[in-house]
Amino acid sequence: MKIYFASSSSFYQEHKDEFSYIKDIIRKLNNGEVSSITDVKNEGDYNDVSKLLSKAERVMKECDVLIAEGSNPSAGLGYDIAKAVSLKKQVLVLIKSESDNIAEEKVTPHPMRQNSKAITYAKYNEKSVESTIKKFITDSKKKLDTKFILIIPPEIDQYLEWASDNRRMHKAQIVRNAIEDAMEKDNEWQEAR
Incomplete structure (x- = not known):
């Protein structure tokens, strides 16, 4: 740190x-x-x-x-x-x-x-x-946030580029939001916490 x-x-x-x-x-x-x-x-x-x-x-x-x-x-x-x-x-x-x-x-x-x-x-x-x-x-x-490298196929990268331009968000924020949504909906994760 x-x-x-x-x-x-x-x-x-x-x-x-x-x-x-x-x-x-x-x-x-x-x-x-x-x-x-x-x-x-x-x-x-x-x-x-x-x-x-x-x-x-x-x-x-x-x-x-x-x-x-x-x-x-x-x-x-x-x-x-x-x-x-x-x-x-x-x-x-x-x-x-x-x-x-x-x-x-x-x-x-x-x-x-x-x-x-x-x-x-x-x-x-x-x-x-x-x-x-x-x-x-x-x-x-x-x-503290943790950094990691994510290898993605070109189609996902194209989507992230498009979403980033149209929603005025960084690609990392789009991925983070998707993961946070998945975490909220995952009952097993909620019970394990």
């Missing part, structure tokens, strides 16, 4: 040790697979902001989930979260707490906060951050 870790630039500048600590936890829990804007900046000479943003967007598209440290919100971090949601990525927004008793603390809803099944908000402290991230990674793996 590819994870992109983001924070506001002010959080990164003021809390570099904590940023690195969280990133190291993600790396440990995810077999070394984690990227962040700091990696993107270090990969080349990005004096041109548009090149930096272009590279960051590519990394975002390639990731499976976004983990965002949201204690110091910013427009840039909000953009990263919105971009991840628009790309159908699962998002964990971590909000630092000074409390030792995280279990009793809830994230206070904000009127501007997007209500989305793709976004999980969680309070954390130094003791709870690892378990919070671990739970999110485990839950996200269950929600």
